[in-house]
Amino acid sequence: MIESSKDKFNSSSLDFKQEQIFATQQLMNNSYLLDVAKKNLSSLRLAMYNVAAVGLTLNPNQGLAFLVPRRLRRNEDAKVMLDISYRGLIAIGVETGAIRWAKAELVYEKDQFSYKGPAEKPDHVCDPFSTDRGSIRGGYCIAELPSGGVLVEAMSKADMDKIRDVSEAFKKGFGPWVDWAEQMMLKSIVKRASKWWPISNPRMAQALRILNEENGEGLAILANQHKPVTPSALPAPPPREELSAQLLNTVKNLVDRAKNQNAFEACKEVMVERIKDPSELAYALDELDKAKAQPVPSSAVNQ
Numbered sequence: 001m002i003e004s005s006k007d008k009f010n011s012s013s014l015d016f017k018q019e020q021i022f023a024t025q026q027l028m029n030n031s032y033l034l035d036v037a038k039k040n041l042s043s044l045r046l047a048m049y050n051v052a053a054v055g056l057t058l059n060p061n062q063g064l065a066f067l068v069p070r071r072l073r074r075n076e077d078a079k080v081m082l083d084i085s086y087r088g089l090i091a092i093g094v095e096t097g098a099i100r101w102a103k104a105e106l107v108y109e110k111d112q113f114s115y116k117g118p119a120e121k122p123d124h125v126c127d128p129f130s131t132d133r134g135s136i137r138g139g140y141c142i143a144e145l146p147s148g149g150v151l152v153e154a155m156s157k158a159d160m161d162k163i164r165d166v167s168e169a170f171k172k173g174f175g176p177w178v179d180w181a182e183q184m185m186l187k188s189i190v191k192r193a194s195k196w197w198p199i200s201n202p203r204m205a206q207a208l209r210i211l212n213e214e215n216g217e218g219l220a221i222l223a224n225q226h227k228p229v230t231p232s233a234l235p236a237p238p239p240r241e242e243l244s245a246q247l248l249n250t251v252k253n254l255v256d257r258a259k260n261q262n263a264f265e266a267c268k269e270v271m272v273e274r275i276k277d278p279s280e281l282a283y284a285l286d287e288l289d290k291a292k293a294q295p296v297p298s299s300a301v302n303q
Helices: 003-009 016-029 031-039 041-054 086-095 157-165 181-194 202-214 219-224 245-261 264-274 278-293 298-302
Strands: 065-070 079-084 101-108 112-114 123-125 136-144 150-156
Touching: 003 016, 003 041, 016 031, 016 041, 016 065, 031 041, 031 065, 031 079, 041 065, 041 079, 041 202, 079 202, 086 101, 086 181, 086 202, 101 181, 136 157, 136 181, 150 157, 150 181, 157 181, 181 202, 245 264, 245 278, 264 278
Parallel strands: none
Antiparallel strands: 065 079, 101 136, 112 123, 136 150
């Protein structure tokens, strides 16, 4: 069945023979995975198709992607799925030139952490060897751009929990959010951070689709809970003087970030998620549309 996926690797950067060896090794080293593959051969074939599509090797020494047996619901038969680690997502960003490197970290209660905005590295002081750093407060991802600047995305524990809580597997008490909670938190941070990386590419889009939709990790379901925002559904944008200084500052920072990184769609998603008042959201989206209509800054193009 692995051999039947060979043609999909013709347009992939991966060597099929090598990936076939890695896949076979994973099957032989995991009796449950092998049993699932035998009972559901089509899922193994699809998983190998996905390996070719995202271009991430199954080499266990690199830890970028793995074949795993997984059920999204208890009453379903298990399937072979391609699981992509947060390191795999970062690797796609590096290989496609969107970033030079990235690092995701969790922040605990006893850590000293100071967030300094999306374009400056935060201060994070901790004892990495301590076994008592307290509960997890959140996390962040730092990515260095080709220009030398950095992008920082922070995510609260509450936001991580929202993603986790819409996972059907987690609701039933099993799945990666139960077995590998911290790794899933880091992956959630990198997923959201990747939206701001300046170069979009089909490999990253495919990887996120696999994780969110096929693997049921939660983000796709969470996104679908928000109804699409249309101009006709919102009131006219109010004058600036009717809005709070805090909102004006928030909108300015988001719009500036969108312009600098040419990430207008990501900015729109953030606005819809964070700004609940219809009038305030109308103002924010109007400011974003105005900025989008302006020429892209040369600094954003060079990044």
